[in-house]
Amino acid sequence: EDKVVQSPLSLVVHEGDTVTLNCSYEVTNFRSLLWYKQEKKAPTFLFMLTSSGIEKKSGRLSSILDKKELFSILNITATQTGDSAIYLCAVAKSNFGNEKLTFGTGTRLTIIP
């Protein structure tokens, strides 16, 4: 059975701190790993990772994938209150045309001013 496990479940830090969110997975026929940010409503796309060791960066956020150890991390530096959200990790697989995307349960990040 496919599994995507995120840790920690919840994290509370002060503004300006750096945080690292983790996502480990067990999925056959891996295609890509995606990170989403969910505030009050719809998840919004952050990163798509397909290759090991290549860091993707967007402002204060960065992410990297390790396909050998089957995990990814999402780093946020100099956190701001606007970073408070649930961060979702999802892994995509393809098996003879049967497309599947499995989400983790998310990490709830709270930034205290």
Add this chain to the structure above:
Amino acid sequence: EAQVTQNPRYLITVTGKKLTVTCSQNMNHEYMSWYRQDPGLGLRQIYYSMNVEVTDKGDVPEGYKVSRKEKRNFPLILESPSPNQTSLYFCASSLEGYYNSPLHFGNGTRLTVT
């Protein structure tokens, strides 16, 4: 503006009364999908569609139906809703399948079945 539009945003209904949640996208995306989000369980896929007239089951399809008669629309139908279908539902679309292009989500429909 490129978007995925779901309606209604909130819906309270009674057990057994058929309902439809509509989903429409204006980005000419081929791939569309429905998810439900429950505390502690994350987002789970209900049904997806790779293109017009092509639909397939996700992880939790029981009690739901979908159709894809046109590229832009992908309605979710609950023929006989039950309380265990109380959840937050998201429709999503992507250009050519989510492993090549990211999903764009609608703003969600919060359904309560009493």
